[in-house]
Amino acid sequence: MARIIVITSGKGGVGKTTTSAALAMGLAQKGHRTAVVDFDVGLRNLDLIMGCERRVVYDFVNVINEEANLNQALIRDRRCDSLYVLPASQTRDKQALTKEGVGKVLDELSESFDYIVCDSPAGIEHGATMAMYFADDAVVVTNPEVSSVRDSDRMLGILASKSRRAETDVEPIHEYLLLTRYSPERVANGEMLSVADVQEILSLDLLGVIPESKSVLSASNAGVPVILDTESDAGQAYGDIVARYLGEEIPQRFLDMEKKGFFSRLFRG
Amino acid sequence: MGLLDLFLSRPKGSASVAKERLQILVAHDRTERSRPSYLPRLQREILEVIRKYVEVDTNAVSVNYEQEDTREILELNIVLPETAHR
Numbered sequence: 001m002a003r004i005i006v007i008t009s010g011k012g013g014v015g016k017t018t019t020s021a022a023l024a025m026g027l028a029q030k031g032h033r034t035a036v037v038d039f040d041v042g043l044r045n046l047d048l049i050m051g052c053e054r055r056v057v058y059d060f061v062n063v064i065n066e067e068a069n070l071n072q073a074l075i076r077d078r079r080c081d082s083l084y085v086l087p088a089s090q091t092r093d094k095q096a097l098t099k100e101g102v103g104k105v106l107d108e109l110s111e112s113f114d115y116i117v118c119d120s121p122a123g124i125e126h127g128a129t130m131a132m133y134f135a136d137d138a139v140v141v142t143n144p145e146v147s148s149v150r151d152s153d154r155m156l157g158i159l160a161s162k163s164r165r166a167e168t169d170v171e172p173i174h175e176y177l178l179l180t181r182y183s184p185e186r187v188a189n190g191e192m193l194s195v196a197d198v199q200e201i202l203s204l205d206l207l208g209v210i211p212e213s214k215s216v217l218s219a220s221n222a223g224v225p226v227i228l229d230t231e232s233d234a235g236q237a238y239g240d241i242v243a244r245y246l247g248e249e250i251p252q253r254f255l256d257m258e259k260k261g262f263f264s265r266l267f268r269g
Numbered sequence: 270m271g272l273l274d275l276f277l278s279r280p281k282g283s284a285s286v287a288k289e290r291l292q293i294l295v296a297h298d299r300t301e302r303s304r305p306s307y308l309p310r311l312q313r314e315i316l317e318v319i320r321k322y323v324e325v326d327t328n329a330v331s332v333n334y335e336q337e338d339t340r341e342i343l344e345l346n347i348v349l350p351e352t353a354h355r
Contacts, residue, residue, distance in 0.1 A: 106311055145287075146287050146290065147292055149291050149295075150291060150294055150295065150298070153298060153299070154294045154298065157298075157299070157302045187284070189282060189283020190283070190284050190285065191282045191283060192286060193284050193285055193287055194284070195293075196283065197287075197288045200288075200292075201288070201292060201295055202289050202295075
């Protein structure tokens with residue numbers, strides 16, 4: 001029986017796909033059989049971030065419509081044996097993801113995987129609600145910025161009411177906060193909401209903080225999940241997050257500015 | 270600039286404004302949300318209980334929820350039929 005994790009946010013462009021790719025790769029590297037599923041029907045992107053866009057033959061909707069079986073559609077990652085990608089369809093019919101169809105595919109994936117990471121589209125439309133409906137855990141990706149925080153709060157409301165767990169009255173979805181594009185310098189200058197501010201507003205368990213980093217763009221340029229860039233701050237931050245998700249006690253990093261000496265403070269611009 | 274920073278207290282940045290606005294907004298959004306989520310079920314169950322004792326119409330029970338500064342008001346209105354005995 002797999003654990004189903006939805007990566008969600010409400011607002012677009014906050015780092016859902018980057019996070020889905022990194023978390024899935026991280027879980028797989030730890031030896032867990034992991035499938036990462038792109039729910040963004042119409043605008044598929046996960047395959048690009050994972051670097052397998054040229055290997056897409058069949059997609060999620062083909063499997064739902066029984067035009068292909070799951071094994072034909074799943075793409076095995078070339079860097080990690082226990083990681084598979086299920087790409088989204090480019091069909092414009094958003095209703096192609098039926099609740100029955102998605103449920104059936106996730107059930108079948110559940111038989112052979114330990115974790116299923118669902119990369120949600122932005123918004124609160126059909127694709128987003130389908131991505132979260134079957135979830136056991138939710139990672140709410142948030143930027144320290146007003147519209148993103150507000151949208152995250154709205155997603156929490158939807159997670160609490162429109163999910164399988166809510167409807168069947170079992171233990172609710174475990175929700176985690178992941179703060180991305182964080183800039184400790186700007187927080188120190190009072191220009192950006194701090195982790196503590198966002199946590200206070202959303203009252204969520206903090207899974208971690210990803211610092212604003214050039215490595216995220218260069219990783220996506222190359223089609224490499226940023227977690228594989230272990231030299232980079234963002235890569236290391238995602239590494240921490242995977243370990244923390246799996247229950248390890250890892251202290252939070254990347255919350256503070258690099259310590260500057262007295263003289264560099266005295267003479268800075 | 271760097272030298273001045275050491276001696277002057279840091280000015281209040283825009284982040285604190287963002288936080289205040291969000292706290293108000295999120296609290297408001299949450300009351301809006303809390304309204305429809307349990308009220309229909311509450312209404313249905315109250316109706317069931319009343320129907321154990323009195324034959325009433327489906328529309329006989331209305332439930333209203335309001336929130337004021339420091340208190341929440343749950344208003345319950347039951348219209349009993351002319352002959353209230355079975």
